[in-house]
Amino acid sequence: MDSFTTERGYSDPADAQSRYVNRELSWLSFNERVLSEARNPAYPLLERLRFLSISGSNLDEFMMIRVAGLAEQVRRGIDKQSIDWRTPSQQLSAIRSKVRELEAAQQAALRDLRKPLAEEGIAICQASDVEGAALRWLRTYFNDQIVPVITPQAIRPPAAPVGCVVKSSSAAWTTISA
Numbered sequence: 001m002d003s004f005t006t007e008r009g010y011s012d013p014a015d016a017q018s019r020y021v022n023r024e025l026s027w028l029s030f031n032e033r034v035l036s037e038a039r040n041p042a043y044p045l046l047e048r049l050r051f052l053s054i055s056g057s058n059l060d061e062f063m064m065i066r067v068a069g070l071a072e073q074v075r076r077g078i079d080k081q082s083i084d085w086r087t088p089s090q091q092l093s094a095i096r097s098k099v100r101e102l103e104a105a106q107q108a109a110l111r112d113l114r115k116p117l118a119e120e121g122i123a124i125c126q127a128s129d130v131e132g133a134a135l136r137w138l139r140t141y142f143n144d145q146i147v148p149v150i151t152p153q154a155i156r157p158p159a160a161p162v163g164c165v166v167k168s169s170s171a172a173w174t175t176i177s178a
Contacts, residue, residue, distance in 0.1 A: 020084040024066055024091055028098045031058045035102065038109045045116055052109050059102060067095060 037043065038051035073080075073088040081087055086094065114124055123129075130138060 022084045024095055
């Protein structure tokens, strides 16, 4: 038995998981609570949409930072267990199922909000619904404002998290050739 196990008084993974909450799974539970605010009819409609947006943004950041870090540990063969006795691979497996549930709940919340939003004159459109000048404006905005943020912009060093893009940052594309 190692000192980690002895100090905490348990030697069984099930015992550890009943005593300790996994940090990543706890974070996903927090984000579920944020999402539940989007489904609360006591809030004004745009506040509910805002909570849905916050939940989506939180999940994006979680995937870019925490999941990428665990994936990097797996890639490097690091098998160190967390306090609840889960290896990085086991954490990723548990995260995967929770994220699927959370994404499904986010989509359901969006479906539930679409009709009340439309009744207030706020439409969430498909690209095929937009034509002419509005479509040209959207394409320009997307290419100038969105694509630079979502497109991988640099070759990362081996220790850098996969897909890590700093929020609200400026970036420039550079090609270096020998």
